[in-house]
Amino acid sequence: MKKKISILQMALIAFLMGCSFLAKSMDNIPFKVKVTGKGDPMLFIPGLTCSGEVWDETVARYSKKYQCHVFTLAGYAGQAPILKTPYLDAYKDAIIAYIKDKKLDRVVLVGHSIGGFLSLRIATELKEHLKKVIIVDALPFYAGMLNPGAKNGFDERAARTALEGFEKMDNKALKANQMNTAKFLCADSTKWDMIATWGATSDRKTMAYSMFEMLGDDIRQQIAVIKVPVLVMAAFAPVAQYPAFTSDYVRSSYKQQYAQCLSCTVKVTPSSKHFIMYDAPQWYFSEIDAFLS
Numbered sequence: 001m002k003k004k005i006s007i008l009q010m011a012l013i014a015f016l017m018g019c020s021f022l023a024k025s026m027d028n029i030p031f032k033v034k035v036t037g038k039g040d041p042m043l044f045i046p047g048l049t050c051s052g053e054v055w056d057e058t059v060a061r062y063s064k065k066y067q068c069h070v071f072t073l074a075g076y077a078g079q080a081p082i083l084k085t086p087y088l089d090a091y092k093d094a095i096i097a098y099i100k101d102k103k104l105d106r107v108v109l110v111g112h113s114i115g116g117f118l119s120l121r122i123a124t125e126l127k128e129h130l131k132k133v134i135i136v137d138a139l140p141f142y143a144g145m146l147n148p149g150a151k152n153g154f155d156e157r158a159a160r161t162a163l164e165g166f167e168k169m170d171n172k173a174l175k176a177n178q179m180n181t182a183k184f185l186c187a188d189s190t191k192w193d194m195i196a197t198w199g200a201t202s203d204r205k206t207m208a209y210s211m212f213e214m215l216g217d218d219i220r221q222q223i224a225v226i227k228v229p230v231l232v233m234a235a236f237a238p239v240a241q242y243p244a245f246t247s248d249y250v251r252s253s254y255k256q257q258y259a260q261c262l263s264c265t266v267k268v269t270p271s272s273k274h275f276i277m278y279d280a281p282q283w284y285f286s287e288i289d290a291f292l293s
Contacts, residue, residue, distance in 0.1 A: 031073050034052060034069075042110065051077035076202045077202060113138055115136075116138025144218065152218035163208035232264055234269065235250075
């Protein structure tokens with residue numbers, strides 16, 4: 001004789017199925033978003049391992065006129081990693097879906113480092129929703145600046161080697177490693193511990209693989225389809241170990257990389273490391289203000 005399922009049992013089954021679906025969905029959410037301010041949307045994508053908090057000072061300035069959507073990518077700065085790879089494809093597709101789902105229009109897209117690279121990829125695909133794009137020290141082919149003979153393509157062996165290096169470190173060693181990275185990339189010593197903490201609390205596989213995904217992806221030709229105005233801010237700070245790394249070299253390298261994007265304007269900082277928003281805030285805000293006006 002078959003047993004009847006009570007309404008309470010049915011509700012419990014539905015609840016458990018819902019929880020299972022929710023857990024599965026949450027495992028694959030590629031970012032968290034914090035929204036503040038009112039006005040046209042301004043979307044902020046941080047760089048490798050960074051929290052969306054890297055944009056705090058920028059958001060404080062522009063949230064008076066813009067609705068600021070600040071992303072922290074999955075696997076970075078303590079956020080749970082996603083299962084789907086390649087990571088950059090997942091991030092890019094999810095941000096495009098977010099813009100469409102929220103029906104955002106006249107979007108100003110802002111990205112730093114790997115976030116800048118993602119912004120370029122988004123701008124090559126998304127035509128009808130964007131108004132302007134701001135790139136903070138990012139290139140369409142990073143490896144090409146480091147090595148003119150670099151080839152397009154993801155180097156999984158190199159990514160695995162980087163991951164193995166991270167996995168050999170305990171938490172203290174990883175924090176020390178990330179502190180050295182912070183010092184190399186940022187001149188503002190008051191920001192070093194924060195940047196290092198973001199790196200030390202990032203998922204090690206996400207950190208290693210997303211970095212090499214960017215390094216191996218050459219989109220120098222694809223950016224030719226971008227029609228909206230793009231401001232590219234390039235960092236330059238004299239490095240004693242690399243005397244050939246001059247301001248003229250940086251300007252020339254960036255202009256070559258962005259040559260196919262006719263709507264792109266390259267500006268080089270008077271003196272700043274990679275975190276331009278921290279190292280040259282007055283210049284940074286002046287350039288953005290002029291670009292947005």
